[in-house]
Amino acid sequence: xxxxxxxxxxxxxxxxxxxxxxxxxxxxxxxxxxxxxxxxxxxxxxxxxxxxxxxxxxxxxxxxxxxxxxxxxxxxxxxxxxxxxxxxxxxxxxxxxxxxxxxxxxxxxxxxxxxxxxxxxxxxxxxxxxxxxxxxxxxxxxxxxxxxxxxxxxxxxxxxxxxxxxxxxxxxxxxxxxxxxxxxxxxxxxxxxxxxxxxxxxxxxxxxxxxxxxxxxxxxxxxxxxxxxxxxx
Amino acid sequence: xxxxxxxxxxxxxxxxxxxxxxxxxxxxxxxxxxxxxxxxxxxxxxxxxxxxxxxxxxxxxxxxxxxxxxxxxxxxxxxxxxxxxxxxxxxxxxxxxxxxxxxxxxxxxxxxxxxxxxxxxxxxxxxxxxxxxxxxxxxxxxxxxxxxxxxxxxxxxxxxxxxxxxxxxxxxxxxxxxxxxxxxxxxxxxxxxxxxxxxxxxxxxxxxxxxxxxxxxxxxxxxxxxxxxxxxxxxxxxxxxxxxxxxxxxxxxxxxxxxxxxxxxxxxxxxxxxxxxxxxxxxxxxxxxxxxxxxxxxxxxxxxxxxxxxxxxxxxxxxxxxxxxxxxxxxxxxxxxxxxxxxxxxxxxxxxxxxxxxxxxxxxxxxxxxxxxxxxxxxxxxxxxxxxxxxxxxxxxxxxxxxxxxxxxxxxxxxxxx
Numbered sequence: 001x002x003x004x005x006x007x008x009x010x011x012x013x014x015x016x017x018x019x020x021x022x023x024x025x026x027x028x029x030x031x032x033x034x035x036x037x038x039x040x041x042x043x044x045x046x047x048x049x050x051x052x053x054x055x056x057x058x059x060x061x062x063x064x065x066x067x068x069x070x071x072x073x074x075x076x077x078x079x080x081x082x083x084x085x086x087x088x089x090x091x092x093x094x095x096x097x098x099x100x101x102x103x104x105x106x107x108x109x110x111x112x113x114x115x116x117x118x119x120x121x122x123x124x125x126x127x128x129x130x131x132x133x134x135x136x137x138x139x140x141x142x143x144x145x146x147x148x149x150x151x152x153x154x155x156x157x158x159x160x161x162x163x164x165x166x167x168x169x170x171x172x173x174x175x176x177x178x179x180x181x182x183x184x185x186x187x188x189x190x191x192x193x194x195x196x197x198x199x200x201x202x203x204x205x206x207x208x209x210x211x212x213x214x215x216x217x218x219x220x221x222x223x224x225x226x227x228x229x230x231x232x233x
Numbered sequence: 234x235x236x237x238x239x240x241x242x243x244x245x246x247x248x249x250x251x252x253x254x255x256x257x258x259x260x261x262x263x264x265x266x267x268x269x270x271x272x273x274x275x276x277x278x279x280x281x282x283x284x285x286x287x288x289x290x291x292x293x294x295x296x297x298x299x300x301x302x303x304x305x306x307x308x309x310x311x312x313x314x315x316x317x318x319x320x321x322x323x324x325x326x327x328x329x330x331x332x333x334x335x336x337x338x339x340x341x342x343x344x345x346x347x348x349x350x351x352x353x354x355x356x357x358x359x360x361x362x363x364x365x366x367x368x369x370x371x372x373x374x375x376x377x378x379x380x381x382x383x384x385x386x387x388x389x390x391x392x393x394x395x396x397x398x399x400x401x402x403x404x405x406x407x408x409x410x411x412x413x414x415x416x417x418x419x420x421x422x423x424x425x426x427x428x429x430x431x432x433x434x435x436x437x438x439x440x441x442x443x444x445x446x447x448x449x450x451x452x453x454x455x456x457x458x459x460x461x462x463x464x465x466x467x468x469x470x471x472x473x474x475x476x477x478x479x480x481x482x483x484x485x486x487x488x489x490x491x492x493x494x495x496x497x498x499x500x501x502x503x504x505x506x507x508x509x510x511x512x513x514x515x516x517x518x519x520x521x522x523x524x525x526x527x528x529x530x531x532x533x534x535x536x537x538x539x540x541x542x543x544x545x546x547x548x549x550x551x552x553x554x555x556x557x558x559x560x561x562x563x564x565x566x567x568x569x570x571x572x573x574x575x576x577x578x579x580x581x582x583x584x585x586x587x588x589x590x591x592x593x594x595x596x597x598x599x600x601x602x603x604x605x606x607x608x609x610x611x612x613x614x615x616x617x618x619x620x621x622x623x624x625x626x627x628x629x630x631x632x633x634x635x636x637x638x639x640x641x642x643x644x645x646x647x648x649x650x651x
Contacts, residue, residue: 054557056556056643080556080562084558089557089558097243097551098246099242099243099245108554108558109558109559112235112558112559112560160558
């Protein structure tokens, strides 16, 4: 059963304005259904790593395989399409477009991806179902986003990441704006829904507290050889 | 694509700053189209007012002045032409017709023009069109009057109504020719020329109402309407007259002869060339106005650019979210283009709508005071071109914020740190 959904090999990355590599990873594999927690302090290259996995940035060298497909071989447009087709993304905060209703926000990926639209079926129904399962009161569905609490907003963002069954959910510190009760609840719901539809969660945080709930965890500084280079200097 | 939906909803979210931008575009379009409309229609009205008249003759004055008072009924004659001179020139071998014009009285703000029935036969406007009667016929009797279309409309006159003429142009109570009322026998069709706003009576009628007047006031000896009708009513002088010649080749010769007429100082003008001269003078002013209006439109577009640039920061997160859910980086540019186009197109529509509303309201005022008949025509090719240029410029300008946002969204990726 275990084939890697994400496979990075010999990745190096450097911003064109900088002289040194910021990322140098020999090997990183994420297996289907094995939710992964990546811990890294700020400045450790977390954001860069996520930009590479989502195909926003391209590695300077090495190979990035997502679901067996090499991102290096795709054009920019293909990568953008691949991202919306196969990946759901949750940010730390401000995930939602303030001028769209909750339901429209959740359906956004289906506007850009035929595949996810197809898998979601009736997108409006599916959005309602997900929001229901994530405990968002129904009277808020057509309300403006800013009437929601932070916890509710993050759950709406989760629904958006989940709709249309993307294979991978990328979560960039999604719980850092939540209190500890809400954090645990958020994570439980995320695992529940992801498992139900067979999505693999990659969760990035500086906060090692959340690591305890994950079957797999990685310390970014351990796999990023740049840091050890620095330590050697 | 759903991008349009996103663009519209996003724009609606920033409706206050965008509606200000729309308003400033609308104002500049209003100004530009307004100036363009008025100059074109003013030119049309001027050019179309008289046609197929070879010469206009009046007391010696500048050609423009003669043209303005005799045909456009703007301003006053400096002096009169004696009726004898008129008859002398009318009798010239080459003269086909000569129509006298006698101005100076008014009726409730509308000018009264004395002439004879030849006027209805020979006066031509626009493309050689002759005057048509909506109702009735030319004046036959001494106290008959024919009124222009606008006069009938404004004062709700119908055939058979009696009207009182006023002495001079101001309707003073003590200067009414109330002892000799006129009866309306004809109403003309609309011509979009000053004729619409004129009351036409016979020269003899003009003479009759002034028979017991001396230098602008009523003389103590009153002469009744019936009695006046039986007196000799040949006028001593008229304001001007129009000439049509048998042979157009002789226009310049006759013009020269009239200008050198011995018995009294006269001016003869060729209407077409005086109109062209007049328009040349006005035309330069009109071009300056157009340039100023175009600059105002530029200012409006710059305002739009400023608005778009100031929203760049607050929209950074929005772009990142859209990128995360699958928008391509070039979609970011498209969003700015759509928004900018939307603002300018709405601004153009609003500006045009406002212009038509304002023209509709001012139509009669401008016709009354300036003799220009503004019509609410749909935009012509030139004006559509203005719209097109405005929209193209807006797209071009939107590339600036669009490209900045595009570069940023490539840099930021999904993770904006704000």
